[in-house]
Amino acid sequence: MSDIDALVAGFKEFHEVYTEDREGKYHGLAEYGPHSKILMIACCDSRVDPAIITNSSAGDLMVIRNMANLVPPYDAASTSYETPAAIEFAACYLQVEHIVVMGHSRCAGIRSLLTRLVDDSDPTRPLDKWTVVAEPAAKQVLIEMPDADLDDQSCACSRKALAASLNNLRTYPWIAERLSNKSIAIHGWYFNLATGELERYQEDSETFEQLF
Numbered sequence: 554m555s556d557i558d559a560l561v562a563g564f565k566e567f568h569e570v571y572t573e574d575r576e577g578k579y580h581g582l583a584e585y586g587p588h589s590k591i592l593m594i595a596c597c598d599s600r601v602d603p604a605i606i607t608n609s610s611a612g613d614l615m616v617i618r619n620m621a622n623l624v625p626p627y628d629a630a631s632t633s634y635e636t637p638a639a640i641e642f643a644a645c646y647l648q649v650e651h652i653v654v655m656g657h658s659r660c661a662g663i664r665s666l667l668t669r670l671v672d673d674s675d676p677t678r679p680l681d682k683w684t685v686v687a688e689p690a691a692k693q694v695l696i697e698m699p700d701a702d703l704d705d706q707s708c709a710c711s712r713k714a715l716a717a718s719l720n721n722l723r724t725y726p727w728i729a730e731r732l733s734n735k736s737i738a739i740h741g742w743y744f745n746l747a748t749g750e751l752e753r754y755q756e757d758s759e760t761f762e763q764l765f
Contacts, residue, residue: 578610589615590650592643594636594718596622601657601744606751615643621662621711622654623686624718627725633683637725644727650737652722656715657744663714664707666691686721687714712761715741716754 554562571579589612595603597618604614617639624640625633643649666684669676670691676682690713694706701709719741722728731737741754743761752761 592649592652595655624721625686626721653740655742656711658708690714
């Protein structure tokens with residue numbers, strides 16, 4: 554069976570469950586609302602699907618997935634609308650109550666950023682230009698861990714980039730307003746692919762602790 558055939562077969566199984574469900578978890582999904590009160594910002598890496606990792610069902614999460622789970626700082630003049638638009642929609646229209654930025658180990662997007670900096674090349678391709686968001690974190694890692702291997706540097710950079718994305722979230726006016734009135738909370742999670750552990754970022758100590 555080809556990869557595409559496997560997807561079609563998987564949809565067939567889903568469809569059978571969906572159409573047989575009358576009052577269960579899929580009931581009402583076709584209507585506009587209610588929606589999840591949780592926004593998850595995660596990487597597009599196929600290994601770290603946030604719905605799978607959190608054992609969530611359809612309708613449980615609103616999810617933004619981009620390369621390296623980055624949140625750019627707010628810039629009203631920016632032409633990169635995709636992630637900011639989804640954040641605005643989640644916060645202002647869906648009124649989500651939690652935003653989780655979930656990073657992960659061995660991130661290829663972060664690895665590409667570190668490689669570019671080591672090679673001292675300018676950002677010219679879309680991937681390069683997008684990961685510029687995490688460039689300060691990557692430069693700090695290269696200074697602090699100059700002799701570490703690329704995998705260790707990537708994991709350290711992923712954590713620093715996650716912390717930077719949380720700070721960038723606060724620059725969005727609609728997020729800052731809701732943080733001030735305590736109607737929204739933001740969280741930083743880090744999934745370790747090697748151990749299967751989930752870590753939580755502690756902003757007061759700038760450290761990660763095992764959540765589970």
